[in-house]
Amino acid sequence: MKIQEVSKKFELTADTLRYYERIGLLPHIGRNESGIREYSEEDCAAIDFIKCMRSAGVSIESLLEYVTLFKEGDKTRAARKAILMEEREKLQDKMEIMEATMDRLNWKIENYYKWVDDNGAELKKQHNCAELEAAARQEQKRAAGPKKRAPKKTTSSK
Amino acid sequence: MKIQEVSKKFELTADTLRYYERIGLLPHIGRNESGIREYSEEDCAAIDFIKCMRSAGVSIESLLEYVTLFKEGDKTRAARKAILMEEREKLQDKMEIMEATMDRLNWKIENYYKWVDDNGAELKKQHNCAELEAAARQEQKRAAGPKKRAPKKTTSSK
DNA sequence: AGTTGACTTAGAGTGGACTCCAGTTGCTAC
DNA sequence: GTAGCAACTGGAGTCCACTCTAAGTCAACT
Numbered sequence: 001m002k003i004q005e006v007s008k009k010f011e012l013t014a015d016t017l018r019y020y021e022r023i024g025l026l027p028h029i030g031r032n033e034s035g036i037r038e039y040s041e042e043d044c045a046a047i048d049f050i051k052c053m054r055s056a057g058v059s060i061e062s063l064l065e066y067v068t069l070f071k072e073g074d075k076t077r078a079a080r081k082a083i084l085m086e087e088r089e090k091l092q093d094k095m096e097i098m099e100a101t102m103d104r105l106n107w108k109i110e111n112y113y114k115w116v117d118d119n120g121a122e123l124k125k126q127h128n129c130a131e132l133e134a135a136a137r138q139e140q141k142r143a144a145g146p147k148k149r150a151p152k153k154t155t156s157s158k
Numbered sequence: 159m160k161i162q163e164v165s166k167k168f169e170l171t172a173d174t175l176r177y178y179e180r181i182g183l184l185p186h187i188g189r190n191e192s193g194i195r196e197y198s199e200e201d202c203a204a205i206d207f208i209k210c211m212r213s214a215g216v217s218i219e220s221l222l223e224y225v226t227l228f229k230e231g232d233k234t235r236a237a238r239k240a241i242l243m244e245e246r247e248k249l250q251d252k253m254e255i256m257e258a259t260m261d262r263l264n265w266k267i268e269n270y271y272k273w274v275d276d277n278g279a280e281l282k283k284q285h286n287c288a289e290l291e292a293a294a295r296q297e298q299k300r301a302a303g304p305k306k307r308a309p310k311k312t313t314s315s316k
Numbered sequence: 317a318g319t320t321g322a323c324t325t326a327g328a329g330t331g332g333a334c335t336c337c338a339g340t341t342g343c344t345a346c
Numbered sequence: 347g348t349a350g351c352a353a354c355t356g357g358a359g360t361c362c363a364c365t366c367t368a369a370g371t372c373a374a375c376t
Contacts, residue, residue, distance in 0.1 A: 004322075014323090015365055022326095023363095034372055036323055049262075056259035057215075060363070081271035088263045095256050098249055101214035104207075105246045113239040161353070172353085173335055180356095181333095192342055194353055218333070 001039040009044070010051050017047070025050060025063055027071075057094065058087050159197040167202070168209050175205070183208060183221055185229075215252065216245050 003014045020026045026046055029037045039047075046067075053063055066083050069076035161172045178184045184204055187195045197205075204225075211221055224241050227234035 002323085013365075016363085018324090019364065031324090034323085035325095036372085052259050052262055054363095056256045058259075077271060081267060084263055084267050084271065088260065088267065091256055091260055091263070095253060095260070098214045098253050098256075101210050101216075102246065102249055102253070104210055105242055105249070109239060109242050109246065113235065113242065171335075174333090176354090177334065189354095192353085193355095194342085212333095 001044065003037050003039070006039045006044065006047065010047050012047070012051060020047075020050065023060070023064065025060060025067060027067075053087070056091060058091075062087055159202065161195050161197070164197045164202065164205065168205050170205070170209060178205075178208065181218070181222065183218060183225060185225075211245070214249060216249075220245055 001009070003017055006012075006017060007014045017026070021029055026043065029039055029043055032038050050063060054060070062083060066080055069080045069083070159167070161175055164170075164175060165172045175184070179187055184201065187197055187201055190196050208221060212218070220241060224238055227238045227241070
Protein backbone atom coordinates (compact mmCIF):
# COMPACT_ATOMS: atom_id res chain seq x y z
CA MET A 1 0.00 0.00 0.00
CA LYS A 2 1.17 3.47 -0.79
CA ILE A 3 1.19 6.26 1.72
CA GLN A 4 -2.01 7.84 0.48
CA GLU A 5 -4.00 4.66 0.87
CA VAL A 6 -2.65 4.01 4.31
CA SER A 7 -3.37 7.59 5.20
CA LYS A 8 -6.98 7.18 4.19
CA LYS A 9 -7.35 3.80 5.80
CA PHE A 10 -6.19 4.96 9.20
CA GLU A 11 -7.15 8.61 9.00
CA LEU A 12 -3.63 9.78 9.62
CA THR A 13 -2.00 12.28 7.30
CA ALA A 14 0.89 11.17 5.13
CA ASP A 15 2.95 13.67 7.07
CA THR A 16 2.11 11.95 10.30
CA LEU A 17 3.00 8.57 8.89
CA ARG A 18 6.36 9.86 7.70
CA TYR A 19 6.84 11.57 11.03
CA TYR A 20 6.19 8.34 12.94
CA GLU A 21 8.69 6.54 10.78
CA ARG A 22 11.25 9.29 11.19
CA ILE A 23 11.15 9.17 14.97
CA GLY A 24 11.27 5.40 14.94
CA LEU A 25 7.72 4.75 16.05
CA LEU A 26 7.23 2.83 12.84
CA PRO A 27 9.98 0.62 11.47
CA HIS A 28 11.73 1.73 8.33
CA ILE A 29 9.11 1.19 5.67
CA GLY A 30 10.25 -0.64 2.55
CA ARG A 31 10.56 1.40 -0.67
CA ASN A 32 10.08 0.33 -4.24
CA GLU A 33 12.67 0.89 -6.98
CA SER A 34 11.79 4.55 -7.20
CA GLY A 35 12.07 5.13 -3.48
CA ILE A 36 8.36 5.16 -2.74
CA ARG A 37 7.10 3.67 0.51
CA GLU A 38 5.28 0.37 0.24
CA TYR A 39 3.47 -0.43 3.48
CA SER A 40 3.17 -4.13 4.26
CA GLU A 41 0.39 -5.82 6.19
CA GLU A 42 2.64 -5.85 9.22
CA ASP A 43 3.34 -2.15 8.90
CA CYS A 44 -0.39 -1.58 8.78
CA ALA A 45 -0.92 -3.65 11.87
CA ALA A 46 1.66 -1.55 13.66
CA ILE A 47 -0.02 1.62 12.48
CA ASP A 48 -3.35 0.35 13.65
CA PHE A 49 -1.95 -0.35 17.09
CA ILE A 50 -0.19 2.98 17.31
CA LYS A 51 -3.23 4.85 16.14
CA CYS A 52 -5.39 3.15 18.69
CA MET A 53 -2.99 3.95 21.52
CA ARG A 54 -2.42 7.52 20.41
CA SER A 55 -6.10 8.25 20.08
CA ALA A 56 -6.55 7.14 23.66
CA GLY A 57 -3.84 9.56 24.68
CA VAL A 58 -0.86 7.25 25.13
CA SER A 59 2.21 9.39 24.64
CA ILE A 60 4.59 8.95 21.77
CA GLU A 61 7.33 8.59 24.32
CA SER A 62 5.71 5.51 25.85
CA LEU A 63 5.03 4.00 22.49
CA LEU A 64 8.61 4.61 21.50
CA GLU A 65 9.83 2.84 24.58
CA TYR A 66 7.62 -0.06 23.68
CA VAL A 67 8.67 -0.38 20.08
CA THR A 68 12.30 0.09 21.03
CA LEU A 69 12.03 -2.90 23.31
CA PHE A 70 10.32 -4.78 20.54
CA LYS A 71 13.30 -4.36 18.32
CA GLU A 72 15.48 -5.88 21.00
CA GLY A 73 13.62 -9.13 20.73
CA ASP A 74 12.11 -11.69 23.03
CA LYS A 75 14.24 -10.98 26.05
CA THR A 76 12.33 -7.74 26.56
CA ARG A 77 8.90 -9.29 26.79
CA ALA A 78 8.58 -8.67 30.50
CA ALA A 79 9.58 -5.05 30.15
CA ARG A 80 7.12 -4.60 27.33
CA LYS A 81 4.37 -6.15 29.35
CA ALA A 82 5.22 -3.79 32.19
CA ILE A 83 4.85 -0.82 29.89
CA LEU A 84 1.49 -2.00 28.68
CA MET A 85 0.33 -2.53 32.22
CA GLU A 86 1.52 0.90 33.20
CA GLU A 87 -0.31 2.47 30.31
CA ARG A 88 -3.40 0.54 31.22
CA GLU A 89 -3.16 2.01 34.71
CA LYS A 90 -2.80 5.50 33.31
CA LEU A 91 -5.77 4.99 31.05
CA GLN A 92 -7.80 3.67 33.93
CA ASP A 93 -6.96 6.73 36.01
CA LYS A 94 -7.80 9.06 33.18
CA MET A 95 -11.11 7.35 32.65
CA GLU A 96 -11.98 7.75 36.28
CA ILE A 97 -11.24 11.43 36.11
CA MET A 98 -13.31 11.73 33.00
CA GLU A 99 -16.16 9.91 34.61
CA ALA A 100 -16.11 12.31 37.52
CA THR A 101 -16.12 15.20 35.09
CA MET A 102 -19.01 13.63 33.23
CA ASP A 103 -20.94 13.40 36.47
CA ARG A 104 -20.31 17.01 37.17
CA LEU A 105 -21.29 18.03 33.69
CA ASN A 106 -24.43 15.94 33.93
CA TRP A 107 -25.33 17.47 37.23
CA LYS A 108 -24.85 20.96 35.89
CA ILE A 109 -26.84 20.31 32.76
CA GLU A 110 -29.65 18.55 34.54
CA ASN A 111 -29.90 20.76 37.57
CA TYR A 112 -28.40 24.08 36.87
CA TYR A 113 -29.44 24.43 33.31
CA LYS A 114 -32.71 22.61 33.39
CA TRP A 115 -34.82 25.72 33.02
CA VAL A 116 -33.64 26.85 29.70
CA ASP A 117 -36.14 26.72 26.89
CA ASP A 118 -35.58 25.99 23.26
CA ASN A 119 -35.19 29.48 21.94
CA GLY A 120 -32.55 30.52 24.41
CA ALA A 121 -34.40 32.48 27.05
CA GLU A 122 -34.31 31.28 30.62
CA LEU A 123 -37.61 30.48 32.26
CA LYS A 124 -36.62 30.61 35.87
CA LYS A 125 -33.90 31.88 38.11
CA GLN A 126 -31.69 29.47 39.92
CA HIS A 127 -29.74 30.14 43.06
CA ASN A 128 -27.86 27.16 44.26
CA CYS A 129 -24.85 26.75 42.07
CA ALA A 130 -21.64 28.31 43.20
CA GLU A 131 -18.97 27.73 40.63
CA LEU A 132 -18.56 30.25 37.92
CA GLU A 133 -21.87 32.00 38.36
CA ALA A 134 -20.89 33.52 41.64
CA ALA A 135 -17.49 34.48 40.36
CA ALA A 136 -19.09 35.99 37.32
CA ARG A 137 -21.50 38.02 39.41
CA GLN A 138 -18.60 39.23 41.48
CA GLU A 139 -16.74 40.15 38.35
CA GLN A 140 -19.71 42.12 37.11
CA LYS A 141 -19.80 44.00 40.41
CA ARG A 142 -16.11 44.73 40.17
CA ALA A 143 -16.41 45.93 36.61
CA ALA A 144 -19.32 48.13 37.53
CA GLY A 145 -17.47 49.48 40.55
CA PRO A 146 -14.16 51.41 40.46
CA LYS A 147 -12.40 52.15 37.21
CA LYS A 148 -10.25 49.07 37.84
CA ARG A 149 -10.77 47.36 34.51
CA ALA A 150 -7.57 45.65 33.58
CA PRO A 151 -6.88 45.45 29.86
CA LYS A 152 -8.26 42.11 28.85
CA LYS A 153 -5.47 40.57 26.95
CA THR A 154 -7.01 37.43 25.54
CA THR A 155 -5.31 34.46 23.97
CA SER A 156 -1.68 35.56 24.10
CA SER A 157 0.08 36.68 20.95
CA LYS A 158 -1.64 36.13 17.67
CA MET B 159 -6.61 33.05 50.07
CA LYS B 160 -3.29 33.92 48.58
CA ILE B 161 -1.99 32.37 45.42
CA GLN B 162 0.25 29.87 47.14
CA GLU B 163 -2.58 28.41 49.18
CA VAL B 164 -4.83 28.16 46.18
CA SER B 165 -2.01 26.59 44.25
CA LYS B 166 -1.63 23.91 46.90
CA LYS B 167 -5.34 23.38 47.32
CA PHE B 168 -5.96 22.72 43.64
CA GLU B 169 -2.57 21.43 42.62
CA LEU B 170 -2.09 24.07 40.00
CA THR B 171 1.05 26.18 39.94
CA ALA B 172 0.83 29.86 40.75
CA ASP B 173 2.02 30.44 37.22
CA THR B 174 -0.91 28.51 35.87
CA LEU B 175 -3.35 30.46 38.02
CA ARG B 176 -1.92 33.75 36.81
CA TYR B 177 -1.97 32.42 33.26
CA TYR B 178 -5.64 31.49 33.52
CA GLU B 179 -6.43 34.93 34.80
CA ARG B 180 -4.37 36.57 32.09
CA ILE B 181 -6.23 34.83 29.29
CA GLY B 182 -9.57 35.54 30.92
CA LEU B 183 -10.39 32.00 32.00
CA LEU B 184 -10.57 33.28 35.55
CA PRO B 185 -12.11 36.65 36.31
CA HIS B 186 -9.82 39.44 37.40
CA ILE B 187 -8.89 38.37 40.93
CA GLY B 188 -9.19 41.07 43.58
CA ARG B 189 -5.96 42.47 45.01
CA ASN B 190 -5.24 43.80 48.45
CA GLU B 191 -3.70 47.23 49.05
CA SER B 192 -0.28 45.99 48.06
CA GLY B 193 -1.50 44.48 44.83
CA ILE B 194 -1.47 40.87 45.98
CA ARG B 195 -4.18 38.53 44.74
CA GLU B 196 -6.82 37.54 47.25
CA TYR B 197 -8.87 34.63 45.95
CA SER B 198 -12.48 34.57 47.10
CA GLU B 199 -14.64 31.52 47.67
CA GLU B 200 -16.23 32.17 44.32
CA ASP B 201 -12.86 32.37 42.61
CA CYS B 202 -11.99 29.04 44.17
CA ALA B 203 -15.22 27.51 42.96
CA ALA B 204 -14.39 28.67 39.47
CA ILE B 205 -10.89 27.23 39.74
CA ASP B 206 -12.29 23.96 40.95
CA PHE B 207 -14.60 23.77 37.97
CA ILE B 208 -11.90 24.71 35.51
CA LYS B 209 -9.46 22.27 36.98
CA CYS B 210 -11.99 19.49 36.78
CA MET B 211 -12.77 20.23 33.16
CA ARG B 212 -9.15 20.68 32.18
CA SER B 213 -8.05 17.46 33.80
CA ALA B 214 -10.66 15.65 31.74
CA GLY B 215 -9.21 17.24 28.63
CA VAL B 216 -11.70 20.00 27.93
CA SER B 217 -9.83 22.61 25.93
CA ILE B 218 -9.08 26.04 27.23
CA GLU B 219 -10.79 27.38 24.15
CA SER B 220 -14.09 25.75 25.09
CA LEU B 221 -13.82 26.88 28.67
CA LEU B 222 -13.09 30.39 27.49
CA GLU B 223 -16.18 30.36 25.33
CA TYR B 224 -18.16 29.26 28.33
CA VAL B 225 -16.87 31.87 30.76
CA THR B 226 -17.18 34.56 28.13
CA LEU B 227 -20.87 33.77 27.83
CA PHE B 228 -21.11 33.78 31.58
CA LYS B 229 -19.95 37.35 31.71
CA GLU B 230 -22.69 38.28 29.33
CA GLY B 231 -25.30 37.24 31.84
CA ASP B 232 -28.49 35.29 31.93
CA LYS B 233 -29.44 35.70 28.33
CA THR B 234 -26.65 33.30 27.39
CA ARG B 235 -27.86 30.41 29.50
CA ALA B 236 -29.01 28.39 26.54
CA ALA B 237 -25.75 28.87 24.72
CA ARG B 238 -23.83 27.88 27.82
CA LYS B 239 -25.91 24.79 28.23
CA ALA B 240 -25.22 23.93 24.62
CA ILE B 241 -21.49 24.17 25.23
CA LEU B 242 -21.71 21.90 28.23
CA MET B 243 -23.71 19.40 26.29
CA GLU B 244 -21.25 19.49 23.47
CA GLU B 245 -18.36 18.92 25.82
CA ARG B 246 -20.25 16.07 27.41
CA GLU B 247 -20.58 14.54 23.97
CA LYS B 248 -16.88 14.93 23.33
CA LEU B 249 -16.04 13.38 26.66
CA GLN B 250 -18.37 10.52 25.97
CA ASP B 251 -16.69 9.88 22.64
CA LYS B 252 -13.26 10.02 24.16
CA MET B 253 -14.27 7.59 26.85
CA GLU B 254 -15.52 5.16 24.28
CA ILE B 255 -12.25 5.34 22.43
CA MET B 256 -10.38 4.84 25.66
CA GLU B 257 -12.49 1.88 26.54
CA ALA B 258 -11.73 0.28 23.21
CA THR B 259 -8.05 0.90 23.81
CA MET B 260 -8.34 -0.59 27.28
CA ASP B 261 -9.89 -3.69 25.79
CA ARG B 262 -7.08 -4.00 23.35
CA LEU B 263 -4.49 -3.48 26.02
CA ASN B 264 -6.18 -6.01 28.22
CA TRP B 265 -6.29 -8.51 25.44
CA LYS B 266 -2.64 -8.03 24.69
CA ILE B 267 -1.60 -8.30 28.30
CA GLU B 268 -3.74 -11.31 29.02
CA ASN B 269 -3.15 -13.21 25.83
CA TYR B 270 -0.03 -12.09 24.20
CA TYR B 271 2.01 -11.46 27.28
CA LYS B 272 0.65 -14.12 29.53
CA TRP B 273 3.76 -16.27 29.44
CA VAL B 274 6.20 -13.90 30.95
CA ASP B 275 7.59 -14.82 34.32
CA ASP B 276 8.61 -12.55 37.13
CA ASN B 277 12.27 -12.18 36.36
CA GLY B 278 11.84 -11.11 32.79
CA ALA B 279 12.48 -14.24 30.79
CA GLU B 280 9.80 -15.55 28.54
CA LEU B 281 8.51 -19.03 29.21
CA LYS B 282 6.87 -19.82 25.97
CA LYS B 283 6.68 -18.65 22.45
CA GLN B 284 3.52 -17.13 21.12
CA HIS B 285 2.43 -17.02 17.55
CA ASN B 286 -0.89 -15.37 17.08
CA CYS B 287 -0.38 -11.66 17.46
CA ALA B 288 0.17 -9.61 14.38
CA GLU B 289 0.68 -6.04 15.34
CA LEU B 290 4.14 -4.86 16.10
CA GLU B 291 5.73 -8.26 16.48
CA ALA B 292 5.43 -9.07 12.83
CA ALA B 293 6.61 -5.65 11.82
CA ALA B 294 9.54 -5.99 14.15
CA ARG B 295 10.48 -9.35 12.72
CA GLN B 296 10.31 -7.92 9.26
CA GLU B 297 12.47 -5.03 10.36
CA GLN B 298 15.05 -7.43 11.70
CA LYS B 299 15.10 -9.26 8.37
CA ARG B 300 15.55 -5.99 6.54
CA ALA B 301 18.37 -4.96 8.79
CA ALA B 302 20.08 -8.28 8.35
CA GLY B 303 19.54 -8.24 4.62
CA PRO B 304 20.96 -5.79 2.05
CA LYS B 305 22.86 -2.64 2.93
CA LYS B 306 19.48 -0.87 3.56
CA ARG B 307 20.57 2.21 5.54
CA ALA B 308 22.01 4.40 2.77
CA PRO B 309 19.65 6.80 1.05
CA LYS B 310 19.68 6.21 -2.67
CA LYS B 311 20.02 9.79 -3.74
CA THR B 312 22.13 9.43 -6.83
CA THR B 313 22.15 12.91 -8.30
CA SER B 314 21.99 14.87 -5.13
CA SER B 315 22.54 18.58 -5.17
CA LYS B 316 21.82 20.31 -1.91
C1' DA C 317 8.69 17.42 -24.81
C1' DG C 318 6.07 19.31 -21.35
C1' DT C 319 2.80 19.22 -17.67
C1' DT C 320 0.54 17.09 -13.82
C1' DG C 321 0.46 15.03 -9.58
C1' DA C 322 1.94 11.84 -6.13
C1' DC C 323 5.83 11.00 -4.03
C1' DT C 324 10.68 11.95 -1.79
C1' DT C 325 13.89 14.54 1.75
C1' DA C 326 15.68 17.73 5.49
C1' DG C 327 14.38 21.02 8.03
C1' DA C 328 11.50 24.91 9.64
C1' DG C 329 7.12 26.38 11.55
C1' DT C 330 2.76 25.98 14.35
C1' DG C 331 -0.65 25.69 18.17
C1' DG C 332 -1.88 24.53 22.70
C1' DA C 333 -0.88 24.93 27.29
C1' DC C 334 1.80 26.04 30.11
C1' DT C 335 6.53 27.45 32.45
C1' DC C 336 10.26 30.30 33.22
C1' DC C 337 12.74 34.67 33.64
C1' DA C 338 14.21 39.34 34.89
C1' DG C 339 13.27 42.98 37.27
C1' DT C 340 10.64 45.13 40.98
C1' DT C 341 7.87 45.71 45.20
C1' DG C 342 6.40 44.76 49.81
C1' DC C 343 6.25 42.25 54.28
C1' DT C 344 8.68 40.08 58.18
C1' DA C 345 12.67 39.00 61.03
C1' DC C 346 16.92 40.06 62.99
C1' DG D 347 18.28 48.71 57.43
C1' DT D 348 19.14 44.93 55.07
C1' DA D 349 18.32 39.90 54.13
C1' DG D 350 15.07 36.69 52.74
C1' DC D 351 11.06 35.49 50.76
C1' DA D 352 6.58 35.74 48.40
C1' DA D 353 4.31 38.15 45.32
C1' DC D 354 3.94 41.13 41.24
C1' DT D 355 4.51 42.24 35.85
C1' DG D 356 5.35 41.64 30.82
C1' DG D 357 7.40 38.92 27.92
C1' DA D 358 10.17 35.00 26.35
C1' DG D 359 10.94 30.11 26.27
C1' DT D 360 9.62 25.13 26.28
C1' DC D 361 7.48 20.83 25.16
C1' DC D 362 4.67 17.90 22.47
C1' DA D 363 2.89 16.30 18.41
C1' DC D 364 2.40 17.30 14.53
C1' DT D 365 2.23 20.21 9.95
C1' DC D 366 4.16 22.71 6.40
C1' DT D 367 7.72 24.22 2.99
C1' DA D 368 11.12 23.99 -0.53
C1' DA D 369 13.37 21.64 -3.73
C1' DG D 370 13.63 17.64 -6.07
C1' DT D 371 12.35 12.78 -8.45
C1' DC D 372 9.51 9.93 -11.11
C1' DA D 373 5.56 7.82 -13.86
C1' DA D 374 1.86 8.83 -16.65
C1' DC D 375 -0.63 11.52 -19.82
C1' DT D 376 -1.33 14.89 -23.69
